[in-house]
Amino acid sequence: MEQVNGVTTKEKIGLVTGGNVTTPKGFSAGGLHCGIRKQKLDLGWLYSDVPAHAAGVYTTNAFQAAPLKVTQESIAVEQKLQAILVNSGIANACTGEQGLKDAYEMRRSFSEKIQIPEHLAAVASTGLIGELLPMEKIQTGISQIHEQENNDTSRFETAILTTDTREKGIAVQFEIDGKQISIGGAAKGSGMIHPNMATMLSFVTTDANIDDQALSRALKSITNTSFNMITVDGDTSTNDMVLVMANGKAENAKLTEEHPEWNVFVEALSTVCELLAKEIARDGEGASKLVEVQVNGANSDRAAQIISKSVISSNLVKTAIHGADANWGRIITAIGYSGEQLDPDKVNVSLGPIKVVENGIPYPFDEEKAKAYLLQDTVVIQANLGDGSGKATAWGCDLSYEYVRINASYRT
Template sequence: MQKVNSKIQVLDNGGVTTPAGFKAAAVSAGIKNGRKEKKDVAILYSEIPAVAAGVYTTNAVQAAPILVTKQSLEQSGLLQAVVVNSGNANACTGQQGLLDAQAMQELTAKALGIDPNQIGVASTGVIGVLLPMTRIGAGIEEAANRLSPDGGADFAEAIMTTDLVKKEIAVSAEIDGKTVTIAGAAKGSGMIHPNMATMLGFITTDAKVEQAALQAALKQVTNKTFNRITVDGDTSTNDMVLLLANGMAGNDLLTPSHQDWPIFLDALEYVALHLAKAIARDGEGATRLIVAQVTGAQTEKDAEQAAKTIVGSSLVKTAVFGADANWGRLMMAIGRSGAYVDPNKVDIWIGDVQVAAEGMGLSYDEAAATRELEKDPVIFKVNLNVGSCSATAYGCDLTYEYVKINGSYRT
C-alpha cells in the first residue's frame, strides 16, 4: 500500500473489482480467428445498478457499441454491467453491426437476469469486420457463469489488443468517515491521440455519487488525463471511458457541495492519470514515456496545446528514440501548436539541462542532455514566459517497431 497523500492510498494489486459489490470474468471465445489464444470476452458486473457516466470518441465515425452505450446511459443514467470484446471493433459494420451490439446487450442481460438497457457495450480490434456472434454468445454465457470478485485482472487482460501490459489500479480514500475505493482498467497502445484518446477505460467505485456530478467529474478529469496523451496522432472509432458508482461504501451522497468532494475528485483524477500514463508508456513499439511540462502560458488551453503538440510531434518522438538533443524540434512544435508564443521569450530544458533561453540555443553539455533523453520518462520543460498558466501532456517515442506492428495489424 502506497500513500498518495494523507487522504488517498494506492492499494496493492487493485483492479476494477476491488470496490465493494463489483465482479468480473473473462474467457477465450476465439473472436479474431476462431482460435482460443487469448481472453477476448469479458463482463464487469455490479451487484446493484450503479450510477454511471461516460465519455466517448470525438471521431465522426463512431462504432456501434458507442451508439448503443450512449443510448442506454441517456435513458436512466444507470449501468449494472458492461460487456466487452477484443479482436473486433464492430465499427463500420452498418445496420448489422448495430443489431449485433444490441444482441450483446440482450445476451448479457439474459445470462445475468438484469435489464438490457443497464448494460454497456464496448468493442476493440479490427475495423470493418462483422462480429462472430455465435462465438460472442458462447463467450458471454461462459463469462457470466464465472463472475467473481477476483476477476478484475482477467478483465484487464481480456480488453487488450496490441497492449504489452495490463493497465489497472485501485485507490482508497476516507469520505464521510467511510473507506471509499476507486479503481480502473484500461486498454490502449496504438491509434492514440488526445481527442478522448483512443482507448477503452473502465472505472468503478463504491462511492455514492449524484449522476450529474459523476458525469461532470468524469469529463473534467478526462480533459486533464486521457485527453492529454498521444501515441501516433490517430483518433479511434471506439474510444470510451465508463465510470460506475454503486454507492455500496455507505457514504452520504456526493455532490460538488459536499465537503469531501475534492477528495473524491483527486482520487478519481489519480486513477485516470495513472491509466492514461500507462497507455502512453505502452505505445506500440515504444521504449520511453515522454512528459511535456509547459509553464508561463497566457491560458491553460495554450499550455495544453503546446504540451500536446510537443508529445505528438513525430520529429520530437523520433529524436527521443535516437536520444538526439535536437531542441529545435520542440521549438518547431511549440510554434505550430496554436498557442500564443513570443519566440524571443521561450526557455527549454531537456530534463535538468537547459538547452535554450529567450528563444536561442545555449552552450550546454551535450552528453548530459543525451543522458536525460535515455531516461524513462524523458521530461521536457518549456516556459513560454507570457503568462502564468501551465499544463502537462504525455506521449512516447516513435520506433521501428511501431511500423512493424501496424504494418501487419490484421495478421
C-alpha cells in the first residue's frame, strides 16, 4: 500500500459517522409514497445544487430496462447530471415502446419540476419486470417533490428499496490540496445479485473537482472489484446500475490520474463502493450471514476473481454455511469446476482461522470449533492456490429457507 511520510493511503480516509449520500457539499435527497406500492415509500430523488460530472456502469443483461437507456442518453450529452429520480415497485423492463416513452416522460416531468435541463436528469426503476409504470401516480408524486416533509436522505434510502430489509448508506472524508472532500453513497439490492450488478442500484456522490473521463475510468475499474464481486443467487437482472456524480464544490485542484494524490481519491471511492457492495450481499433475501471468499495464489487476478465467484455462487457451499456445516468438500468442488487451471496438490483452504485443507487433502480440525465459527454472522473462506500472485475477494450470503419463501411469493 502506498505511503507518504509514513501514512498509508487508506489511513488518510475517515468513515463519517451517520454519513450518507448527501454528506458531500451541495447534495440533497428525499422520498415519498406515490402509490406504486401499497404503503411503502416508492419515489425518491437525489439532487445537486449545480450540474455534476457523471459516470455510470450498467447491467450486462441483454434485456436492458428502459430507464437505463434513457439515463445513458442523458449522460452522453455532456457527461453531466444534476438529479436522479428513482421509483421502486415496478422495474419498467420488458415493456417495449410504451415503457421507453414512460421513462422519457418521467425524465421530462422531473426535470421540469425541479427546473433543470432535461438531459441533466437521470431515471431509474426497480421492482416487478413486465409491468407498465402507473404514470398518473408517478406524475402526482413528481408534483410533490421538494415539499418540506419529503426532503430527507433517509426517505430517499427507503424509497429505492424492494425486498431489502434495511437502508444502505455511507460516507467517507479525506483531504486533498488542503480541501476536505467527501464521498457518499446509497444503494439497494438483496436478491438476484450476481457478477454484473443484478437487482442493484447504487448512487455515489462526491464534492470533488474531478475530470469526467478520469472519474469514469475509476468507477469502471472499482466496480469490477466491488459490485461485480457480489452474488446472492446467481441471477442477473435488467435494471442495475451504478451512477456517480461529482459536483466540484470542495474546490480542490482538478483531479486526474496525474495528480499526486489521485490514489487517495481512488482508495476513498473504492472504500465506499466496497462497503455498499458488502451491505448488499449481507442483505441477501433471507440471508443470516455475510460470506466473504478470499482467493490468493492464483495465476492472475482475473483467475482469482472467477474462482472466488465460483465458490460464493455455489448453492451447496451457501447451504452448508447456513447450516454451520464445515463441509470443505463443497468448497474444493466449486474451486475445481471454476474452469481455471490450478494444481489440486497445492490448494489450502481455511474457514476463518481454522485450516481444513492442506495441499489438496484433509487437514485435521476441531469440528465443534469450526461449527462455532460458522455460526457467526460473518464467515470468511480463504483459499490459497499456490500458483502465482493473483488475488481477489468476493462477497455473498448463505442460502436459507426464508429465501425460498420470499421468492416463491414475490408477485403476490
